[in-house]
Ligand code: NDP
């Protein structure tokens with residue numbers, strides 16, 4: 227057996243650790259760009275607090291608070307211009323995956339004089355350019371639990387002209403510092419809690435069955451799935467359930483250590499095209515729409531592992547094949563319990579777009595499709611999409 231594990235991000239976890247953002251960032255630069263979304267962090271008071279903490283640590287701070295959910299290349303390029311004009315030398319991403327991914331992409335854009343599409347889209351050999359060591363250092367403070375972007379070498383950026391939502395990736399995209407402070411998630415409304423929690427489940431579950439899973443990622447993935455099963459319904463039902471909030475952040479930690487090694491697979495490969503064509507669909511909602519079909523149509527490819535997932539959600543059957551066959555049903559119940567039982571048509575996706583979604587997945591998310599056990603054809607993807615409609 228041989229496997230590798232690489233995650234150079236320095237993680238700080240815990241209630242109140244947000245207060246360390248100044249002292250953790252200061253050694254990395256002197257002019258910080260604070261990258262965040264359009265309202266949540268400002269409303270919660272965290273934007274001002276972060277600015278104060280960075281300034282108290284002796285840094286100059288430029289605020290860029292224009293990142294939309296499913297961040298666009300246009301927003302990244304606007305950030306690049308501001309970062310260069312202000313001479314920013316460190317990026318602080320504060321918010322959900324959208325703000326953190328934008329901070330990572332601006333760190334690349336501000337330090338590389340080329341078309342960002344070279345990093346985002348595969349060339350004729352199926353390869354993407356990797357961000358170099360010149361990439362500015364990133365401090366990622368997550369306010370959702372979540373994408374675990376704070377622990378991964380990925381940044382997902384939408385191209386509005388071509389309706390694509392690809393990711394840039396590479397070892398230099400790992401943030402230098404990750405802060406996972408459960409307190410920042412207390413203001414998430416139930417629907418954001420649920421959607422981001424479903425994302426945690428998918429990172430862990432896809433990683434668990436992935437063709438590139440290792441004994442380490444299998445362990446972190448299972449821990450994450452157990453925590454989601456236990457804590458997500460509580461966090462959705464009562465946002466002030468602090469143990470459930472902590473449990474979901476911990477699930478996000480374990481899922482992050484899974485995702486950073488194994489990447490996403492077929493569910494993420496299908497969700498990105500959805501977000502590309504329909505930017506208003508929340509990442510977790512797009513994933514939620516295909517989970518049940520994924521369980522029903524994929525379990526035979528890895529019966530033992532799907533049986534393990536099914537048992538975490540309450541299946542008691544000792545036989546692996548018959549337990550695995552029940553995974554779609556128990557996941558459906560779970561999604562209903564957290565208010566995320568949605569179909570592609572509920573999300574506003576037009577039926578005639580399903581073929582385009584499958585084609586896009588095979589074109590620019592092929593790496594993810596291929597990490598699904600077995601051969602996955604266009605017809606398989608269409609099967610998942612049709613059953614999810
Ligand atoms: P977003 O960052 O898009 O946030 C969703 C919404 O929730 C926004 O309206 C945001 O407000 C709001 N919000 C965020 N945090 C809080 C809070 N604490 N309280 C109240 N409201 C809050 O959601 P996600 O975290 O799910 O990120 C999704 C993005 O991350 C997608 O683009 C997805 O593709 C990507 N992703 C990246 C991965 C990676 O490894 N890099 C992995 C998986 C997904 P506002 O807009 O004001 O900030």
Ligand code: MN
Nearest residue numbers: 373425429509
């Ligand atoms: Mn995701």
